[in-house]
Structures are given as structure tokens and as C-alpha cells.
Amino acid sequence: MSEALRPMVKSRLYEQVLERLREHVTEAGLSAGDRLPAERDLAASLGVSRASVKQAIVVLEVQGLVEARHGGGTYLVRDTLDVEPVEQLVERRKRLPDVLEAREALETKLAELAAERRTDAELEDIRQALVFMGEEIENGANGVEGDRRFHAAVTAAAHSSLLADFMTTIATQITESRTESLRQPGRPSRSLAQHTAIFEAIVAGDGKKAAAAMRRHVRTVAKVRLLAWVPED
Template sequence: MAGQDKDHRTSRVTRARLYEQLMERILDFVDAEDLRPGERLPPERDLADQFGVSRATLAQALVALEVLGVIDVRHGTGAVLVYRPNATTLLRQLREHRNLMPDIVEARSTIEVKLAALAAERRTTEDLAEIDAAIEAMAREIDRGDRGVGGDERFHGAITQAAHSGVLSQMMDFLSERIRETRIESLGQPGRPQVSLEAHRAIAEGIRRGDPREAAAAMERHIAVVSDVPLLLDAEGRPDA
């Protein structure tokens, strides 16, 4: 009978643990369609219709898959499959990521606030030029509809360089991959790229003024905002936006 024999492309997801279920449905789709690494998933609008969820909810599930390295979301081409994990592996990686997130946020809020203060004290003319160039690069990315991940990474790298602290720079290198994960998660939130860009400008202004307190306070506010990423938390009971 119609409606009783639904395949993977039209089965709808329940609300409980929505992101986890949606990620599993996407993996089912990948397997059923026999997609290979390097091949693209259908457009977000089509996938949202197939799974019976909003595009905002689908986008959050795709960000989670991107953070875990399953897909690569490219501006202008959509989501490209990187590898095909099974559902058990995927959910284990997701939970491990959740457990590690608080430590990464704590490390960022400690190290990057200090880096901003040091940058205000030690920056050179060349450092300021690179900070400004990073802000401009992120603004261009956002203007063309991208999330600004590249410009964001360049900005924080410029702050690290401007601090001229070898030990803190090494610590940031050690954390770089995990910070990139939180960067993707944060900038995947609606409206977040522009908010981050404005925060970067405030941090840069404190550094330009040579005011370590202003720069550190602006960075602390920024880290607090970008660390507020609910999409990889337990989504049980959360509304389908």
C-alpha cells in the first residue's frame, strides 16, 4: 500500500535525537546509492525534502558530518563524500567529539585570550597588515556566500604570529585540528560568520591601539560566542527549526 513501503529516500525522521538519526539516514542514502569518495550528495533542498526535515536542520547534520571528516562542504559545489563509515563508527566518533569539546573550548579561552593581549603589546606594522588582510579575506568569503572558514583561520593565525610567543604558538599548532572542528561548527550556525567577522574587527582594534586589556576582553567575548555550538549536543527534545 502507498505510504507503507517507503525507501531510504522518503522515510521521515522522528524528533528524538534528530541530528544523530538524520546523520544515519544520510549514511543509509550513501550506501543505497553506492556513492563513492569524491562524488557529490544531492543539493540540500532535495535531501531536506526526502527526509522530511527543514533545510536548517539538514544543514546542521551536514556540518556534523563535515566535522567528523565524512563529507567536505565546498562553496558552489555542495557536499562531497570523503569516506563511508558505518553508523556505529560514526556515532562513536560523534560522542567522542562531544566529550572532547569542553576541553578544547577551555584551552582556546585560556590561550587565545593571552595571545590577543600579547599581540597588543608586541605587534609590528607587518603583523597589523596581516591581521587586516585576514579580516578582508574573511569578508570577501562571506560576501560570496561562503562561511569564511579560511579567513577565520588566517585571522587567528595572524594573532598568534603577532604575539611573538614560541611556546604559545606551538600549543596552538598542537590544538589546530580540533580548533578547526569547532571553527566549522561555529561558522555553520545561521548568521554566525558575520558575527565572527565583527568580533575580529573589535579584537583587531584593541591590538591596533596597543591596549592588551581591550584586545583580551574582545577575544574572550569572541571565544564565548563561537563556543556556543548546540548542534552536536544531544538534540533530544530540540525543535526542528
Template sequence: MQPVSRARLYEQLVERLLDYIHTERIKVGDRLPAERELAAQLGVSRASVSQALVALEVQGVIDVRHGDGAVVIDVPAERQILAALRARRNRLREVIEAREALEVKLAALAASRCTPEDLEAIDDALSLMAHEVAQGGRGAAGDEQFHAAVTAAAHSGLLAGLMTEIAELIRESRIESLTQPGRPEESLLAHRKVADAIRTGDAEAAATAMAAHIAAVSDTALLRER
């Protein structure tokens, strides 16, 4: 692989990695080289390589396993993945807007309507995420469980239905966000602030905490690319 030098680094790295998968005849189940090795070959930082790997993970090309590297789970056509990547950049902005509209309201409602059982579910999700992060993981499963628990605690069937409709799109934004350096720890802290406000029944504080959290989620490498 040759070093990357032109603009739009993010897309170029994805393109180079796809080229590598095809030219090296990498099969499903094979592992890609370590991030450090890929970064050296491409002449870029490990952080840039990590973001490109996230793009491939979201598109179902690889599965990034903590402590086990990137394992290829599909070898699609390059054109298909690059088109999906460009579409995802535009879609991600809309997903963030939808989350701001829905989840801020859900947090406020949860503070007003939650039951002891709802609070227990929220605490369980926080415990799961804390465990994942402590083990060096992203905390994605706990993150997803937390937002589902807050949604359930709002006791709004219509809003819950809307969240279900965009659940897969939210998963993309979740992976994109939690791959940022330090983001899992920041997200866990933000979740705890939301949970504390819900626990005390402070709807305004819960909404404010959730809004701040969603704003942080929107700060991703993909959206910073121009």
C-alpha cells in the first residue's frame, strides 16, 4: 500500500483498505494487520486508521474485537462501500438531529414518570457500561442498554416507536462516537449525569444533561471531514 497524500483522508483510507483486502485475496475470517502496521504502511496516524476501520465495521466488512484485532466478515464490492460511506456522512448529521429532538424529551419524561423498576434498569445499564469501559472496551452494549432504559422510563409508546425506527442508524452513530479517544469514559460520565437527574425527578436537568451528551456524540471524525 502506498502512503496517502491527497485530501479527504477518511475516504482514501477506506478505499486503500478495501484495495488491500481485494489484492491480498483476504477471505472471510482472516485478520487485517494491526493498526500500528497499517498506519506505518499508509503513512498516517493510528487514529486515522482506527476511524477508517470503524467505517468498515459499520458497513459490515469487519468486526473489530477488543484484544483480537479486525476480523473480515464480508468482502463486498469496493464501489458499494464507498457509496455507502458518503451516504452515511450525510445521514449521520440527520441522525444526530433526530436524537436531539427525541432523546432530550425522553429524558425529561423519564424524570417525571420513572418507576423504581425503571431506575433499576438504568443502573444496570450504567454498571454494564462501566464494566465494559474498565475492561478497555468501548462500552457500546451498556450505552445502547442505557438509552433503551431511559426510553422505557419515559413511558411514551409513540416516542419509543420512533426510537425503534431509527435504532440501526443510532447504532452507527454510537460506534462512530465511542471510537473517539477518551469518549467511552466521557459518555459514561454523561450517562451518570442524566441518570442522577432522572433519579431526583428533575426533568429540566435531565433534558439539559441529555442535550449536552448528544452534542458531544455529534463531535465525530466523520462529521469533521470536509
């Protein structure tokens, strides 16, 4: 059947609110740290219920675009509201648990093997990845590229071609989980600290400690707002 004849998706009211909020941020020249209008004011201006506005704010929180402070309003985290389509969020929410489960199984073993098999040159590659991630975070980024380099360097140090192939197979999904995790408030610095603990165990040649540190890290990666979000019909 033609792709053009796929089932129609009815636009949810809060998705329309999201689009209006995106336009407002642009037109008003708002930037990171600025406060959005109160939910009741938004509801009145847009002619919708506060429930619809609240649903839109939750979606923005899930995407790490705003920070809702209890009793203190909602503030922009970035200079724009580049909102990801809700349907994409829903689909990624379905995929994420399986990806995180696979990452824990694969990367825990990779860290253990890296501690046992790494060379001095590979230790330096891991260290350089940590330095790069730290610099990214200091410059206001989430550290996504440094995170990628770190896990790639650990994988290389494990000297397991089959496990490396498995990691390559799910590379796209791993990138999704990495981005999702690192956009959580406070997560980049916490991730860097956990990477450092993994590195220190690998340097010490302690496979069990490296595996345990990696397991703790991946379980932290799994703690994302997207998985707690219940999409509204």
C-alpha cells in the first residue's frame, strides 16, 4: 500500500500548545534562563485548559528543554524550543528499555575485559576521552562526543571482536540512549565522574571493579524522564 495512505494521526491539543510555545520563545526573543508565562496565563491566552498546558510543559521537560521549579515557574534550559515530534518520543520510549538492557550486558563485560587486556596506549585513549568530555561540559555542552569516545575506547581496549561487532550493530540505539541520558539535569557531570571510576578500575587491572562501575553507570543512564513519561492521548 502507498505510504501516502498510512493511517492519519490526530493532532493532540497539547502538541498545538507546544508549537505555539516554540513560536512565542522565538518571537519574544527569549533565551536560556528566561521564564515562560505561568500555566494559567498560557491557558487563558491560548484558550485551552491548564491540563493541556501542563501536558505540553511535561513534554518539554522530558526533552530537557525547560526546567519546572516547584512553586517557582518554568524556565528555558536552551535558547530555543526545538521540540521533537511527540510520535518520535513515543517510539523511542518503546525502544529504550531493550537498548539499556543490551548495553548493561555488553558494556559490563567489555569493561571487565578492558581491565584485563588494555595496553598503555589504550589507557591513554580512554584518558583522553575523559579529558575531552570534561572540556565539553566546561564549555556548556552535554559531553555527548566525549561520552562516545570513552565507550569506544573501552570497547577497543577489551580486544573482543564479537562484542565490538554487537556494539556496532546497536550503535544508533546507543546514541539515542546516550543523548537521552546526558540531557537530564546534572547528568553530564555525574556521568563524567562515573567514567572516571571505570577508568581507575581499568588502570588498576581490576576486572570485577571495572564491571561493577560500568554496571552502576549504565543503570544511571537508564534513569531518564522519558521512561517515566506517560503519553497522553
